[in-house]
Amino acid sequence: MRKARAVALRGSTVRLRYTALYGALFLLSGAALLAIAYLLSLDDVSRTEPLDDPASQRSALAQAQLRIGDLEAQLAQVQADQSHQLLTGSAIALAVMTVVSIVLGHLVAGRVLRPLRTITAATQRITADNLHERLALAGPADEVTDLADTIDGLLDRLESSFTAQRRFVANASHELRTPLATMRASLDVAVAKPEPAPAQTVALADRVRTELDLVDRLLEALLTLAHAQVGGSADSVPVSLGRVTAAALRTRAADIADKHLTVDDRDLQDGAWTQGNQTLLSRMVDNVIDNAIVHNQAGGWIRVETTTHDASVVLAVETGGEVLAQEQVAALSQPFRRLGGERTGSDTGSGLGLSIVAAIASTHQGRLDLRARPRGGLAVTITLPSAETPAGARA
Numbered sequence: 001m002r003k004a005r006a007v008a009l010r011g012s013t014v015r016l017r018y019t020a021l022y023g024a025l026f027l028l029s030g031a032a033l034l035a036i037a038y039l040l041s042l043d044d045v046s047r048t049e050p051l052d053d054p055a056s057q058r059s060a061l062a063q064a065q066l067r068i069g070d071l072e073a074q075l076a077q078v079q080a081d082q083s084h085q086l087l088t089g090s091a092i093a094l095a096v097m098t099v100v101s102i103v104l105g106h107l108v109a110g111r112v113l114r115p116l117r118t119i120t121a122a123t124q125r126i127t128a129d130n131l132h133e134r135l136a137l138a139g140p141a142d143e144v145t146d147l148a149d150t151i152d153g154l155l156d157r158l159e160s161s162f163t164a165q166r167r168f169v170a171n172a173s174h175e176l177r178t179p180l181a182t183m184r185a186s187l188d189v190a191v192a193k194p195e196p197a198p199a200q201t202v203a204l205a206d207r208v209r210t211e212l213d214l215v216d217r218l219l220e221a222l223l224t225l226a227h228a229q230v231g232g233s234a235d236s237v238p239v240s241l242g243r244v245t246a247a248a249l250r251t252r253a254a255d256i257a258d259k260h261l262t263v264d265d266r267d268l269q270d271g272a273w274t275q276g277n278q279t280l281l282s283r284m285v286d287n288v289i290d291n292a293i294v295h296n297q298a299g300g301w302i303r304v305e306t307t308t309h310d311a312s313v314v315l316a317v318e319t320g321g322e323v324l325a326q327e328q329v330a331a332l333s334q335p336f337r338r339l340g341g342e343r344t345g346s347d348t349g350s351g352l353g354l355s356i357v358a359a360i361a362s363t364h365q366g367r368l369d370l371r372a373r374p375r376g377g378l379a380v381t382i383t384l385p386s387a388e389t390p391a392g393a394r395a
Helices: 002-041 059-125 143-191 199-229 241-251 253-258 278-294 326-333 353-363
Strands: 236-240 262-267 273-277 301-308 312-319 367-372 378-385
Touching: 002 059, 059 143, 143 199, 199 353, 236 241, 236 278, 241 253, 241 262, 241 278, 241 301, 241 312, 273 278, 273 378, 278 301, 278 312, 278 353, 278 378, 326 353, 326 367, 353 367, 353 378
Parallel strands: 262 301
Antiparallel strands: 236 273, 301 312, 312 378, 367 378
């Protein structure tokens, strides 16, 4: 929303800049024209000063010269009044035409920038889910149509890239899981032979099986992350964050009991509805709850809360623990970033849990915020757009 307002502000500024430019150019040219006309209208009338007549000249000639001087003075005054009136009228006309030129400049600037607004609006509508759309701007071959064609070419390349990535996501699961399943089956067959296997072989098989399970979880996390990043918000349905979170806590009740954790879910709403992919949103909540359980101290606590605002729903999960550095906490949303074994008690995590959460939240037009609590522990906040409560849920 903030970005859209910034784009609109820049567009308005360009239009106002063009309008001011048109008005200023008209004002300067009009002022120059007015100055030239005023200078040309000045007619220096040479006043004939009465000559110092000798005493021998006749008085009639002196009176005629005085009369001529008076007429020249009157003519000069009339010309001065006319010049003043011309200057005043021209200034008024210039002011009126300046206003008219500003209005016309505003309209012309809007007309000139209309294709750019069309390009901006179309580009904002295009996402990873509709990369097949194109601007296809009609009009004469000029700089604007060249820009639109360039953007269409960029969209072509992006669509090809996203298609290849989606194809990888579709094929990687089968191609990579099959060798893992084969290796796991071979270990089971080797250990299950009639003759007893050596203890060293059994220990090695258990170690390899554990590593295979870790690789399998890592593969699943990578596929989920890739699916979320390429726009996995298809099949959008209403999802209750409160219900999904409550289900995640019930599923992990045994893990919570093993670590003697205290869960405070008094502020967990039954609703807190949002719109999105059910599978991805459930995985997002599962990862946050798993993070709160695994990266917690024995005998610690977890506080879970969901709230609903006018246009958003918020899931907040807080845990206690040691004091963490905010710089390190902020980087946990990046893939393969951990705080270390001192926080987790184990280094078997893939380092993708919170990065998957961030990708799923971003795909659903939301965001993930990570904050180190001043008294120790971590606060995880997920903000998503709110949705109307379904009719069946109200009943």
